[in-house]
Amino acid sequence: MSTNSHEASKSEKSIDRVYNYVKYYIKENTFSPSVRDICKGAGLKSTSSVHTYLKKLDEMGLIEYRPGMRRAIIIKNQDDEAQDPTPADVVKLPCIGKITAGQPIYAHEDYSDSFYVNRSIIGSNECFLLKVSGTSMINAHIMDGDYLIVRKQSSCQEGDIVAALINDEATVKRFGKMNGVPYLFPENDMYSPIPFNTEDCRILGKVIGLHRYSIY
Amino acid sequence: MSTNSHEASKSEKSIDRVYNYVKYYIKENTFSPSVRDICKGAGLKSTSSVHTYLKKLDEMGLIEYRPGMRRAIIIKNQDDEAQDPTPADVVKLPCIGKITAGQPIYAHEDYSDSFYVNRSIIGSNECFLLKVSGTSMINAHIMDGDYLIVRKQSSCQEGDIVAALINDEATVKRFGKMNGVPYLFPENDMYSPIPFNTEDCRILGKVIGLHRYSIY
């Protein structure tokens, strides 16, 4: 972004002003400016110019500019200060209800169901909760109604109990192999192993914990 | 807004979900969700419903909702909860290692092995944790190494899973009766029921939750 010691060209000045104004605006308002807001703020009279610079800034990796989304600019490289003062001891995790393929995990979930989990359990990993429905893992002592703590990851090892997406449906199974072929094994004699083919199946994460609040 | 004191009405649930989802979304993405995003997140199918709730939330002073502006919701009063995990939401419970008869339960506890549990689980009751050792309750899907959340109480009902003191030793069993005589039943065919006589036995509390952090 910086040039030599000589003066910045006109375009550099503009792109700089755009960048700075976006940062300033977000800091002031919490939300992003629109392209037209930036016009005013950066002294440009055409939305198209601003648009061009925003795309450039995105390419440079300074911002994240989602195509088509209004007021959705994200300033990057803020890691240093942006860190939430998340209390060290405890983390609030959302509970995923339904998961749709293709969408990021958190996309559609019903957020209402969530609770705190000890930080020591999940460390710095990204995790979510999954409420068990059914008894397909009963032999692993995972019961209907249990909440599973799932550490997000897209791969796993043999023997891991994983949360997986099978044809848009989220389930919990044990990952393993039979004759070298990967399967998702239920832990219940009433159910059959499911061949793991990368087309219909996707690993969401590994189960690292379990909370049960219905004891019978 | 409130109906009876015990249960939230449907509307409260929805407005709550909207509010929570907005908070969650902004935390995740930096920018606000659109009305249609909130629809998905809060499980509502009409933008108009969401719009109504957003206006209400604005009136309540919980958010700032600018008419006509896209993705420009501001969460207010973040100071309160953004800090520590609202102490009200979470409670630190001690894990009891050894318990000695006659001593109050908390007497010897070693706070080193303690962790946070959601307030919603235990309410205003006095609780403690008990780490399971052994497999005597395996048929109830309680495994070696599990942490049990025990609500302190000195009596219990038939069928309850309880923490009890038998000759100075703390164990977990299911309380029940056989031919009218009270017993403590292990949930494992390898063990025998223990007659419950008030001289050697004492109920410490009822198991109301379970945390497992060793998944195999």
Add this chain to the structure above:
DNA sequence: TCCAAATAAGAACAAGTGTTTGACAAAAGC
């Protein structure tokens, strides 16, 4: 059981906003 109020849904509309296209002027290169 029935009616009224509260919720939610669905559709249609209107406005804000991102994106594209083309044009023009200034600057840079030859």
Add this chain to the structure above:
DNA sequence: GCTTTTGTCAAACACTTGTTCTTATTTGGA
């Protein structure tokens, strides 16, 4: 001086999204 490149602008277009209106559905109480 002429061409090319760069920066800017203006306008038009298309999509996202906020808003409103109407109609169904549910809820709660008489």
